[in-house]
Amino acid sequence: MAEIRLKNLAHSYNPAHQTEQDYALKPLDLTWEDGKTYALLGPSGCGKTTMLNIISGLVKPSEGQLLFDGQDVTSAPTSKRNIAQVFQFPVIYNTMSVAQNLAFPLVCRKYSDKDIKFQVDKVADLLDLTEYLPMAAKKLTADQKQLISLGRGLVREDVNAILLDEPLTVIDPQMKFELRRKLREINKRSGITMVLVTHDQNEAMTFADEVVVMQDGRVMQSGTPEILFEQPQNTFVGYFIGSPPMNFLPLKNDNGILTCDHTGFSQKMDKLPSKDQYSLGIRPEYLKITEQQNASFGIAKIIQIDDIGIDGIITLSFEDGPHIKLKTRDHKSLHLNGIVGLSMPPNKSLIYQNNNLISSNI
Numbered sequence: 001m002a003e004i005r006l007k008n009l010a011h012s013y014n015p016a017h018q019t020e021q022d023y024a025l026k027p028l029d030l031t032w033e034d035g036k037t038y039a040l041l042g043p044s045g046c047g048k049t050t051m052l053n054i055i056s057g058l059v060k061p062s063e064g065q066l067l068f069d070g071q072d073v074t075s076a077p078t079s080k081r082n083i084a085q086v087f088q089f090p091v092i093y094n095t096m097s098v099a100q101n102l103a104f105p106l107v108c109r110k111y112s113d114k115d116i117k118f119q120v121d122k123v124a125d126l127l128d129l130t131e132y133l134p135m136a137a138k139k140l141t142a143d144q145k146q147l148i149s150l151g152r153g154l155v156r157e158d159v160n161a162i163l164l165d166e167p168l169t170v171i172d173p174q175m176k177f178e179l180r181r182k183l184r185e186i187n188k189r190s191g192i193t194m195v196l197v198t199h200d201q202n203e204a205m206t207f208a209d210e211v212v213v214m215q216d217g218r219v220m221q222s223g224t225p226e227i228l229f230e231q232p233q234n235t236f237v238g239y240f241i242g243s244p245p246m247n248f249l250p251l252k253n254d255n256g257i258l259t260c261d262h263t264g265f266s267q268k269m270d271k272l273p274s275k276d277q278y279s280l281g282i283r284p285e286y287l288k289i290t291e292q293q294n295a296s297f298g299i300a301k302i303i304q305i306d307d308i309g310i311d312g313i314i315t316l317s318f319e320d321g322p323h324i325k326l327k328t329r330d331h332k333s334l335h336l337n338g339i340v341g342l343s344m345p346p347n348k349s350l351i352y353q354n355n356n357l358i359s360s361n362i
């Protein structure tokens with residue numbers, strides 16, 4: 001097992017790359033610690049698969065280095081990297097039994113029959129596949145086939161990391177939850193580094209110790225689910241993480257004093273270039289409805305109430321102003337077109353300059 005480092009790494013599929021647009025991955029620096037769980041999260045086409053394929057060796061990066069425990073493996077063949085990769089659709093040998101499928105990587109590496117049986121039994125037990133071992137692999141469900149793909153990665157004892165590229169796509173929602181739990185359990189027991197690629201924020205946030213949020217070939221932020229929720233470094237992460245997304249209200253800059261129309265929000269800051277754009281980021285979870293006389297964040301009208309089960313999403317409108325969303329469990333007592341007060345804990349307001357966080361502890 002190893003620490004994985006991407007050092008000034010970039011990739012373009014176009015050999016004649018010239019502009020930034022030609023790069024599927026723009027220059028980036030990332031370190032993945034040994035034994036942790038990571039998620040690569042971002043919209044389709046943002047470079048997630050490219051990054052995984054560079055780590056496993058299927059793609060050679062056009063620039064920079066890939067280091068395992070400090071050793072340069074940028075040009076090392078796939079077979080020398082000891083990376084197990086699980087793809088979106090299960091890759092199994094249909095003509096073989098489940099046991100033979102699991103044993104395959106060990107047979108290729110000429111393990112003894114005794115060692116193969118020991119490893120296959122151990123992995124089958126871990127994945128609840130023991131009773132299926134003698135069965136033909138083609139008879140299994142899509143979920144179980146994906147477990148076999150995963151099992152083939154786990155049977156080897158020399159695996160540096162398991163990379164999973166949207167492996168839950170073919171799996172039904174209940175089983176997804178179960179498989180995610182199992183992956184975490186395996187990580188805790190075996191200490192194998194795991195990287196899960198997904199475009200589903202819920203999947204990423206519930207699986208990973210750290211989530212790497214990507215957009216358009218760039219790493220927008222990497223951090224724990226809590227950091228991404230509390231301190232999005234840019235408006236993209238604020239918008240992409242959280243449901244509903246973070247609210248952004250425009251701020252006016254009057255000689256270093258930032259104000260937000262309709263809300264009474266005002267903040268003095270040092271050195272604010274007047275040509276830049278400023279906005280206030282507020283999580284719907286932290287905005288509260290109050291009596292009008294106790295409003296510390298303006299007065300607004302309720303224009304929509306969406307009941308989403310335990311929580312309600314309330315959309316409010318400031319007079320002649322922007323809309324804002326709030327999440328609450330007290331939505332049953334609210335009425336459409338009601339005029340209400342709003343309040344915000346001061347330390348939960350985030351200020352963005354040209355879409356980048358500049359202040360989070362007001």
Ligand SMILES: Nc1ncnc2c1ncn2[C@@H]1O[C@H](COP(=O)(O)OP(=O)(O)O)[C@@H](O)[C@H]1O
Pocket residue numbers: 013024042043044045046047048049050051
């Ligand atoms: N083999 C390839 N040849 C050329 N362009 C590619 C190839 N694979 C991916 N791309 C392009 O690189 C970008 C990133 O793709 P990819 O890494 O597959 O994104 P994701 O996995 O996040 O959906 C996309 O613009 C995609 O069209």
Ligand SMILES: [Mg+2]
Pocket residue numbers: 048049050165
């Ligand atoms: Mg992909």
